[in-house]
Each structure stands twice: as structure tokens, then as C-alpha cells.
Amino acid sequence: MALDVVVCFTADEHAAVAEHADALEIPLDAYVRQSTARRAKDWQLKQQLLAQAAQQRDRSGEPFVIPGTLIDEEKEARAREAARECGIEYTDEVRGIALWGKIQALHSDLATRNETARQQQDRH
Structure with missing residues (x-):
């Protein structure tokens, strides 16, 4: 399933994104799609690891603090x-x-x- 998303960048953001896409020699839309997907997958993995760590800490009796809190x-x-x-x-x-x-x-x-x-x- 494909989803079209309109993204608005500031001039500085656009320049930085375009520069990085050019350096990687990929089209801007592919760069944005790949970067977004990678960030979402990284977040999913982080959530899984935090859940696993919380389960392990629960078994050990140590308090668990979520990073960022x-x-x-x-x-x-x-x-x-x-x-x-x-x-x-x-x-x-x-x-x-x-x-x-x-x-x-x-x-x-x-x-x-x-x-x-x-x-x-x-x-x-």
C-alpha cells in the first residue's frame, strides 16, 4: 500500500536534506522515504529493547527508568x-x-x- 505525504520544510531544512540526498546520490523523495522508514524502524527496535529490559529488571527487582525521563x-x-x-x-x-x-x-x-x-x- 502506497501513501503519498506532503512535507513542508523550512528553507534551511530543505537545503540540508537536499545536500545530504545529493551526497548520497539518491533522489530527494527516496531520501525522505528511506530516512523516515529508518527512523520509524529504529523507534520500534528501541521500544522492543526497552520492553525486554523492563521485563529483565522486573525479574531482578531493580527499578527501571526509561531513557529520556x-x-x-x-x-x-x-x-x-x-x-x-x-x-x-x-x-x-x-x-x-x-x-x-x-x-x-x-x-x-x-x-x-x-x-x-x-x-x-x-x-x-
Whole structure:
């Protein structure tokens, strides 16, 4: 089953993709298809390996942390860094405030704004 997909790149993205496709001496559409398929297959393999590792850890009794998730120590370190960047002394009182939730909301909002701006730029 074939599926046609329309892809919009920024000028910089297009230049980078086209340059790499040219270097590999393959047509741009084949490059995009192959790259996308390879990334999806890599993701599937990663999911399988994570599931296997989780099963093995369950048997051993060790806690399992999925790569890409933050443990409490990492959350604490990021909150301290964010407070420092904002010029706030990181005290127990500041720690008691839901600073981490605010940081996550800010990053989510910024990511949404950046994606919206990119989509608007791509339309023009």
C-alpha cells in the first residue's frame, strides 16, 4: 500500500536534506522515504529493547527508568539551574513552590509557539 505525504520544510531544512540526498546520490523523495522508514524502524527496535529490559529488571527487582525521563535528582538540578537563571535564590521555600511544573509549562508553551511560528512561516 502506497501513501503519498506532503512535507513542508523550512528553507534551511530543505537545503540540508537536499545536500545530504545529493551526497548520497539518491533522489530527494527516496531520501525522505528511506530516512523516515529508518527512523520509524529504529523507534520500534528501541521500544522492543526497552520492553525486554523492563521485563529483565522486573525479574531482578531493580527499578527501571526509561531513557529520556527525568529522575528526581535531575528534576532538582534543573529546578536549581532555572532558579539561578532567573536570579532567584533556590531556598526550601522556593523549592516548595511548584517551580518544576511552571518550568514544564513554560517549555511546553514555548515549544507550541515555535511550532506554530514554523507552520506559519512554511505557509508563506
